[in-house]
Amino acid sequence: MLNCMIIDDEPLAVRLLGDYVAKTEGLTLSGQFTNPIEGLQSLASTKVDLLFLDIQMPELTGIQFAKIIKGKYPVIFTTAYEEYALQGYDLDVVDYLLKPISLERFQQAIAKAQQRTQPAHNNNAAVASPATNHIFVKSGYQTQRIAYDDILYLEGLSDYVRIQTRQGAILTLENMKDLVNVLPEQLFMRVHRSYIVALDKINYIENNRIVIDEKHIPISASYQEQFWNFVGKER
Structure with a gap:
């Protein structure tokens, strides 16, 4: 129940x-507000699993509201203006509903929310189910959409992260910690301070090194137990 x-x-x-x-x-409905400030204040004393946020509101916009809560609550944006969609993706919202909203489209968004929140409500779930099949990352002046299936590995460098895909490398200033939290754990695993690998792209493993597309990636000591437990389950 959400x-x-x-x-x-x-x-x-x-x-x-x-x-x-x-x-x-x-x-179930735990609260409804026409004043965003009152809604924000009520979060401290109300159990909330999913927020429906209008974007254009006086005093506090939905975008500002989402930045304040910093991903603590899954958000579905509701708005009459589609030009805000990109900002919604940047904030990693569950979905973006354009008014007038049909019941069918509403329920499609709920299905995404249920997929995303399932691990939090089911401690027996082995892995999280991804709500989408892609990630959006900032690269230069663009926000790029990258399909999970295209990603081979991610490499943390001094000031940026290189996302190696089938088509080539994409550089982003986003950090490794944020990226590993966004990527679905059943598809990707951090194996080193500087590396996250796509598990289904591993060619072979040799001497605690993973080989993906001729790239040799070390498995550091702090990640070896987690990684080899995964390999054992896959046998």
Whole structure:
């Protein structure tokens, strides 16, 4: 059961989303607000698993709100303006719903949210299920979409990270810690302070070194137990 909070300065939009929550199995409404400041304050005392955030609101926009909570709560943006979609991806939101929102599109977004939050509600889950099949990263003046299946490995360098893909290398200023937290753990594993590997791209392992596409990647001592446990389960 996901506890949902709706924050939108339009009362009709709040009513519609509340109606959709009531009609959707697995959801319950824990709060609804037309004032984003009141909604933000209520988070301290309310159990919330999923936030529906309007983007254009007075006093505090949905974008500003999402930056304040810093990923603590999964967010679905709701807005009449599609030009904010890229900012939504940068903030790693679950989905981006354009008004007017149909019940079918709403439930598609809920399916994504349930996939993303499943590990937190099921301690017996072996691995997390990815909500998407790609990642967005900032590279230069662009935000690039990279499919998980195209990634071979990530290499942390002094001031940036190199993401090696089938098509070539992409450089980003994002750090390794943030990237390993975003990438699905059943597909990627950190094996060294400077390396994250795509598990299904490993050609072979030799002397605690992983070989991917002729690249030799060391497995450091602090990651060896985790990695070899994974290999043992895969046999």
